Amino acid sequence: MPTDLTPPAPSVTTTAPPGGASTPGEGTRLRGNLGVASVVFMVTAAASPLGVIGGPVPLGIAGGNGTGFPATYLVAGAVLLFFAIGFTAMTPHGTATGAFSSYVDRGLGRGAGLGAGFAALLSYLTLEAGIYGLIGPGVDSLLVGAHVPSVPWWVYALSTLALVAFLGYRDIELSGTVLAVGLVSEVLIVVVFDAVVLFTGGESGLSSGIVSPRQIMSGAPGIGVLFAILSFIGFEAAAVFRDEARDPARTIPRATYLSLALVSVFYAVSSWALITAVGDRHAVGTATGSGGTMLADATRRYLGTVGGHLVQVLFVTSLFAGILAFHNIVARYVFALSGRGALPRSLGVAHPRFRSPHRASNATTAVIAALLLISVIAGLDPVTRVYAWLTSFASVGVVLLYAMTSAAVVVFFARHRAHRTWAWPNTVAPGLGLVGLLAFLALILRNLTALVGGSTALTIGIPALLAAALLLGPVLARRAAGNGL
Secondary structure, eight states, X not given: OOGGGXXXXXXXXXXXXXXXXXXXXXXXXXXXXXXXXXXXXXXXHXXXXXHHHHTHHHHHHHHTXXXXXXXXXXXXXXXXXXXXXXXXXXXXXXXXXXXXXXXXXXXXXXXXXXXXXXXXXXXXXXXXXXXXXXXXXXXXXXXXXXXXXXXXXXXXXXXXXXXXXXXXXXXXXXXXXXXXXXXXXXXXXXXXXXXXXXXXXXXXXXXXXXXXXXXXXXXXXXHHHHHHHHHHTTGGGGGGGGGGBSSXXXXXXXXXXXXXXXXXXXXXXXXXXXXXXXXXXXXXHHHHHHGGGHHHHHHHHHHHHHHHHHHXXXXXXXXXXXXXXXXXXHHHHHHHHHHTTSSOGGGXXXXXXTOSOHHHHHHHHHHHHHHHHHHHHHTOOIIIIIIHHXXXXXXXXXXXXXXXXXXXXXXXXXXXXXXXXXXXXXXXXXXXXXXXXXXXXXXXXXXXXXXTTTOHHHHHHHHHHHHHHHHHHHHHHHHHHHTTO
């Protein structure tokens, strides 16, 4: 285990937040000792590598550009690299927890920053809640295979929520340790699978789709890009942990670049290996007909029965890692917005011992529990409704926030020339990222109806709710200014 997971001596700022009660020893700043490796584990776990290979990859192959789909990860990774260059250039100037909120605040003003914070909170919250719709049936399927009687999906979902609530309440190093173990295990099994498939040549030789322009542009490449960009959500969260990083100015940029590089290569190579495993001629048909078991079936074929069972287990642990990572991100957005007076101030204090946003974490748990209970009462299917609907909301929200952040970087350095270093990280790269991200956002909105199962209400409601969140920021900012805050 990395030595940077060793917690420091307890230390918190003891100033109570204005307008809210605080018990002795609680503070308004988080503390931690996270180094580059720890932050990389945190944010890469949020990207849920095994969950992506078993989920969005078959969907991208089936509904997107078929055997050319692996190349879309390289395209999406290139656009996000431009975003990351500007994003990390802003790291020394975004001094508050809550990356999107802080960065947009610095570039576009307090109102826009608060709006971005609410939009980010909603996006990550719906993404966390959506994954519960996968882990419930996933655990049930796994245990039924071990001859355990089947139970409703929400039993396992709520059990998972209880464990996540416990870990979210405690210090971030504990979550980092749990995520590190799970992440190493899931990445290792996929790497072994990739190596065996590529070494043996797969079903009919190595797939050529990844380097074939005709295949890359075949089918619906827009849908392919949509699933590719959805797979990356979470890599940008490194900046959320800046207050708990050992040296934020160095740790956050390094962790962001390393996370992006790792997941880009991992997704491109692993999706290419999965296609090679079933063969170019059968890839689209297999992904369409049995996408949910495509990875498990291929692993069982190349790694044996034990390998197939291991993938099933690690798929569930991958989903758990994603839930835990997003829970920590949501709690820190609640903490940041509370500290700025946009949410009750009492949520913006750190635990005296664990230095964690414990109250914000508890509030997050309560909201997730409410969403799950509503889903159960409404009789929603956990996969086709809970997961599909909520992650569609998240994909729109996060890509919108990527674009807003890129715009904020360009504006900030244009207004503060004293902070500029050179044009590439301050203007050119974020500008290119903004253009690419707006194109991605247009693709997602164009295909949103298909993503939400043809629901007109959701097609209209998702952008409307995000717009309301963004508009809430300026309203609160003007009210605070009127009160002299």
